[in-house]
Amino acid sequence: xxxxxxLLFLLTVQQAAPTELGxxxxxxxxxxxxxxxxxxxxxxxxxxxxxxETLSSIAQTDVEGRYRLEVLPPGRYLxxxxxxxxxxxxxxxxxxxxxxxxxxxxxxxxxxxxFAIPYSGTxxxxxxxxxxxxxxDAERRxxxxxxxxxxxxxx
Numbered sequence: 001x002x003x004x005x006x007l008l009f010l011l012t013v014q015q016a017a018p019t020e021l022g023x024x025x026x027x028x029x030x031x032x033x034x035x036x037x038x039x040x041x042x043x044x045x046x047x048x049x050x051x052x053e054t055l056s057s058i059a060q061t062d063v064e065g066r067y068r069l070e071v072l073p074p075g076r077y078l079x080x081x082x083x084x085x086x087x088x089x090x091x092x093x094x095x096x097x098x099x100x101x102x103x104x105x106x107x108x109x110x111x112x113x114x115f116a117i118p119y120s121g122t123x124x125x126x127x128x129x130x131x132x133x134x135x136x137d138a139e140r141r142x143x144x145x146x147x148x149x150x151x152x153x154x155x
Contacts, residue, residue: 022104026113035065046101
């Protein structure tokens with residue numbers, strides 16, 4: 001009886017074990033090959049019927065265009081970058097229907113998923129914010145205008 005209860009307990013514990021999550025990482029570039037710093041990259045379920053608002057993971061590219069999407073449950077995903085209402089999809093297409101889906105298995109790390117987004121030749125209007133909550137541009141201006149201890153202030 002004790003052995004039977006122990007076996008039943010082990011089976012219950014194995015079924016209750018948490019699902020291992022996956023990651024996807026890579027570099028994002030524009031069509032000219034330049035890095036795209038500060039751009040949103042996100043994973044969304046590949047199944048039809050899911051809106052862009054149903055994000056499974058989101059990241060922001062660093063200065064070299066690198067991103068890392070984490071805590072992805074096993075499943076099929078589309079990887080997209082840019083604005084939520086008009087993203088580009090992996091492998092660098094504008095339409096969700098043309099995007100290539102990826103299957104993430106438990107504990108899997110998909111690396112080097114690099115792709116390019118179309119280059120429009122215009123500047124981006126979005127701002128990147130520092131930990132202090134200031135846009136980097138505003139913080140740069142503030143630091144540039146901040147007088148040093150050697151500067152004499154007139155009254």
